[in-house]
Amino acid sequence: MAYEIAIQISSRKKQKPEPDALGFGKYYTDHMFILDYDEPKGWHSPRIVPYQPITLDPAAKVFHYGQTVFEGLKAYQTADGQTLLFRPQKNFQRLNRSNQRLSIPAIDEELALEAVKQLIQTDRDWIPSAEGTSLYVRPFIIATEAALGVAPSKQYKFMIILSPVGAYYAEGIHPVGIYVESEYVRAVKGGVGAAKTAGNYASGLIAQEGASEKGCSQVLWLDGVHRKYIEEVGSMNVFFKINGTVVTPALNGSILDGITRDSIIQLLSSWDVPVEQRAISIDELYEAHRNGTLEEAFGTGTAAVISPVGSLYWQEQQLMINGGQTGPLSAKLYDTLTGIQRGALPDPFGWMVQS
């Protein structure tokens, strides 16, 4: 089915930032996508318009009850001038799972993908091409009905904005220090931990601040019930290489089903590296560190792709991992995945989608 997306071209083009000043999520392109939802009409009026502020009633439900979801994916410029998206269908499948949890009506996943492609096409001169740079795509939905009763909104806006982003690591991939959080929890099974929804991030900020005070750049979350099983690192899934086997927490209902996580598992399996998805306790990690079998640790997510963990700060002790250096498997995964994404390496899994 072909979708009619109305396009209103901006008469004012913004100045583009220098490639080395991009950072993450600081600049936005000239256009945005909007789709409205009203009852009983459903989702309607897909359109690309000049990037602009939106006006909402102060009683809009998103402000009061947090009925909102989002996604994040990247478009890459290849050396031969193509634009490639990494597994975008997965993002819209997940958006609909988040929608379901937050009582937001499902979107048409094909329309959403078509909207991303047409928006990128409209702003194609914004896609950075320098090594490590990409165009970050942020789809999101907010509840816009002006009504203070606690009930699902009858009106929504689905929007997509684009942000050219720089290399996540200015001086190449380098390991970070992680604070094992034992006071606050991110999510519990039955809650919204498996959904990409705003409240998960707002409630995590306080732990992030505490980690920074200890000189750590991220938080390692433990489960909310036993306070001992590993969940995630900041807003990334987490992997540990213990005695030759790579282990990562199983999808247990409280962690996010990361697309990078899934891709890493597929890559490792294709290399015949043993991978286990199961519960991992902090005591198991402590013991593996003590007996010298904790070989590598890394976080995975769209923004950083792979973020090596150089040390864990746990009960006033600093556990160094691989001497605080990026491990060989972490480096190989980073090089392979970013190579596939940039179109520099073959794509044996059929992950990349032309935009």
Ligand SMILES: *Cc1c(COP(=O)(O)O)cnc(C)c1O
């Ligand atoms: C987005 C996100 C991830 C990573 O998911 P990707 O699909 O790999 O980008 C992991 N954990 C949380 C909490 C997230 O929000």
